[in-house]
Amino acid sequence: MHTEHLYIVAYDIADQKRWRRVYNLMNGYGEWLQLSIFQCRLTAQRHAELVALLDGIIHHRDDHLMLLDLGLAEQVVPRVISLGKMFTPVAREPVIV
Template sequence: MSEAKNWYLITYDIRCPKRWRKAYNLIQGYGKRIQYSIFRCWLSQREREKLRWQLEKILEAEDSLLLIRLSQDCVSSISSYNRPDAWHIEEARYRIV
């Protein structure tokens, strides 16, 4: 049985360009960039904690980090609040019954 996953909105404000680049490259491996320092990621609790732990090794006290879990209701209504393609979710190509 697989772990439950949720959508997360991850945003950060990092003062040092070198640390910013490290964080950017790390998060890019977990999700998709929406804006300059905002990512969306489909993560299990274990993946979220691993990412947070890896980011804490990069960040300093002056940096900011937010990991926000989104409910399914929030995710389903995002396109109605924004442009229709703002949060495109690819449909599964197969269905297990």
């Protein structure tokens, strides 16, 4: 089995059309947490694929996107203060390609 890391992906996209493209792409890679924030379990290959696809969508002068690596997904113990909805790390699920 490939090692997966848990990532938090946050983005600020200046154009609504590009924002929608990023949002739709992220739905295929992770779980939506709140506006412009996703959590993803990714192998190194899926991470590289996602970065390449996102890099092709955003405008580097206008947009900002961050991928925060929280470490090995099976070993992450999040230290999160969550008010309102509870935060739980995304569970491992099969990926259909």
